[in-house]
Amino acid sequence: MLAPKSLLLLAGAALSSAARLVVSIPSSQLLPNPSTLPSSTHAILLGPPGVRYDAPIRRDNTLVFEDIPDASYLLTLHARDHFFPPLRVDVSKAADETAQTISAWQTFRGNEWSNKGPSYGTGKGDLTIAVSPISQKDFYMVRGGFNLLSFFKNPMILMALGSGVLIFGMPYIMDNMDPEAKAEFEEMQKKSPLMGSEGAANQLQNFDLAGWMAGRSAPAGGSASASSGAGGKKK
Numbered sequence: 001m002l003a004p005k006s007l008l009l010l011a012g013a014a015l016s017s018a019a020r021l022v023v024s025i026p027s028s029q030l031l032p033n034p035s036t037l038p039s040s041t042h043a044i045l046l047g048p049p050g051v052r053y054d055a056p057i058r059r060d061n062t063l064v065f066e067d068i069p070d071a072s073y074l075l076t077l078h079a080r081d082h083f084f085p086p087l088r089v090d091v092s093k094a095a096d097e098t099a100q101t102i103s104a105w106q107t108f109r110g111n112e113w114s115n116k117g118p119s120y121g122t123g124k125g126d127l128t129i130a131v132s133p134i135s136q137k138d139f140y141m142v143r144g145g146f147n148l149l150s151f152f153k154n155p156m157i158l159m160a161l162g163s164g165v166l167i168f169g170m171p172y173i174m175d176n177m178d179p180e181a182k183a184e185f186e187e188m189q190k191k192s193p194l195m196g197s198e199g200a201a202n203q204l205q206n207f208d209l210a211g212w213m214a215g216r217s218a219p220a221g222g223s224a225s226a227s228s229g230a231g232g233k234k235k
Contacts, residue, residue, distance in 0.1 A: 025057075
């Protein structure tokens with residue numbers, strides 16, 4: 001049976017070899033006063049399957065993990081209004097086996113576990129790190145105001161404005177046009193059915209829809225005369 005002195009020495013050795021991690025939240029640009037964090041703020045230390053430690057925030061804006069065994073962990077901080085970077089925490093036996101070595105690095109979600117970011121520090125048995133938020137959570141979308149420039153960038157608005165300029169500005173242009181240029185423009189309108197509304201209207205009026213559906217290529221005038229002749233023979 002061990003003597004009381006030996007038991008005290010063994011207990012002291014066990015306490016000295018237990019790793020302890022302290023996460024401090026300092027003041028930053030996104031969080032000027034860490035004391036405004038709600039009481040629901042907490043940190044999770046997730047290790048091998050079935051190993052999970054949860055630490056709530058304290059009055060001094062710290063989160064403390066006691067007696068961490070040897071393993072590799074993912075440290076995440078959860079707050080209502082802020083995002084914190086995830087960290088990798090490694091706890092292992094020191095070379096002299098008197099205390100544990102604890103180290104912390106930034107890690108990246110979706111990458112390999114071996115891909116370590118900047119170091120947050122290394123300690124022997126005890127480590128204190130400072131973790132600041134990286135962004136703020138936005139739960140509401142800000143309604144955008146009226147922008148006149150974006151309104152005129154709309155293609156439909158541009159087409160409507162262009163059509164209005166052509167409709168209301170073309171008579172003024174025609175009145176101030178040189179007589180020779182005006183005559184040339186009118187001649188082009190007569191030749192082009194796309195530019196002359198009268199030519200397009202005449203073509204649509206003389207189009208034989210029934211003959212086109214029957215596969216006939218005879219002009220509308222010929223089909224009309226043939227139908228009238230057929231009617232005279234029946235009489």
